[in-house]
Amino acid sequence: MNKVLLILFLSFSKSMIAQYKIDPQLKKEFFNLYKKLQSLTNSEFLNEYKDGISLFYKIKEDTLNKQDIIKSKNNIEVYTIDTVTGEIDTTDSQSTNEPVPSKQTPYPFYCVCEYQRDTLVITTGIAIFGEMKITSKLIHNKLTANYTESDSNDTLFKRTLSDDRLYGITIPAKIKSLNLNVKPHKNIPELFGKMRIVTNGYYYYANVYGFKNDYIYQRMNFEFLFRCHLKNPKKIISGN
Numbered sequence: 001m002n003k004v005l006l007i008l009f010l011s012f013s014k015s016m017i018a019q020y021k022i023d024p025q026l027k028k029e030f031f032n033l034y035k036k037l038q039s040l041t042n043s044e045f046l047n048e049y050k051d052g053i054s055l056f057y058k059i060k061e062d063t064l065n066k067q068d069i070i071k072s073k074n075n076i077e078v079y080t081i082d083t084v085t086g087e088i089d090t091t092d093s094q095s096t097n098e099p100v101p102s103k104q105t106p107y108p109f110y111c112v113c114e115y116q117r118d119t120l121v122i123t124t125g126i127a128i129f130g131e132m133k134i135t136s137k138l139i140h141n142k143l144t145a146n147y148t149e150s151d152s153n154d155t156l157f158k159r160t161l162s163d164d165r166l167y168g169i170t171i172p173a174k175i176k177s178l179n180l181n182v183k184p185h186k187n188i189p190e191l192f193g194k195m196r197i198v199t200n201g202y203y204y205y206a207n208v209y210g211f212k213n214d215y216i217y218q219r220m221n222f223e224f225l226f227r228c229h230l231k232n233p234k235k236i237i238s239g240n
Contacts, residue, residue, distance in 0.1 A: 019143045020178040026192045027181050030225045033057065033106055045108075052111035052228030054124040057103045058221065064201050065217040070210050106224075113228035115186050122193070124226060129153065131168065134197060134222065136175060138184065145173040147199040147220060151206075158203035158215070165205060173199040184230075191230055196223045 033055050101107045111124040118139055125133030130151040137144045149157065150168025157169040174197065181192040199220045208214045 019141060019175070020138065020180055022181070022183060023179040023194070024181055026179055026194055026225070027227075029194070030055070030192050030227055033103060033225055034227075036104060036106055037108060049108060049110060050229075051231075052113060052124075052226065054109040054111040054224045054226040055106035056101050056109055056222060056224040057106045058223035059101050059107070060221040062219045062221065063216055064219060065211070065215075068212040068217075070212060109224070111226045111228045112231070113191055114231035120184050122195075122226070122228070124224070134173065136178070136195070136197070138178075143175045143178060145175050145197060146170050147173040147197075149202075149220075154206075156205045158205070161203060161213075161215075169202055171200045171202050173197050186230070188230055190227060192225070192227050194223075194225050197221070 034053075037055075107126075109124050109126045111122070113120065113122050115121070120138040122136045122138075123133065125131060125148070127133075130153075131148060133148040135146050135148070148168065148170040151157075152167070155165035155167050157166045158164075159169055159171065176196040176198060177194075178196075179194040182188060184191060201217050201219045204216045204218055205214060208216055
């Protein structure tokens with residue numbers, strides 16, 4: 001009986017420790033998605049992502065306080081009139097021709113991988129009028145992550161309702177899955193990976209019309225493939 005319990009315990013422990021999987025086909029999957037980018041021949045584009053690139057094919061916001069949406073009793077609906085027919089224009093005014101991230105139209109973000117002592121740090125994001133960044137760490141098969149979002153013009157974020165509003169926040173995130181093409185170590189030249197991640201909730205104060213207290217409580221979901229050249233601090237210092 002004790003032997004059976006020991007086997008079950010060891011099996012459970014192993015499943016808890018092994019938080020990433022090895023998938024040798026990731027390199028092929030990455031390049032299949034990479035071919036979908038429209039800027040492959042742009043030299044500035046290639047130079048910007050020379051250290052690494054992430055291809056985001058899912059970026060989704062979850063609104064966690066939908067119960068706070070105000071339902072007005074005196075709703076006023078505004079219609080657009082077609083100037084040719086004089087009839088109500090029934091086309092979707094919210095639709096645009098801008099692509100959304102998908103496996104047909106991935107979004108390119110920068111990606112940097114480096115070892116900090118025994119910890120592999122994978123950082124990916126974008127910085128335009130602020131920043132959106134995911135930082136994941138892998139040490140001894142244990143994964144941790146956090147998410148940073150900021151705005152350069154306004155204080156739009158809170159961790160809790162009692163906090164002061166901030167230009168930016170960093171909050172914990174959960175890695176739902178991580179696949180790598182090889183077992184990572186300091187001597188490999190590059191790394192391919194695939195990650196699914198969801199952030200903790202945070203308070204956001206932009207585009208909050210119709211919400212009580214003028215805030216949205218939300219979390220972010222991301223899915224992406226990445227390729228990065230592994231930076232070894234010792235090699236950088238030695239000039240190799």
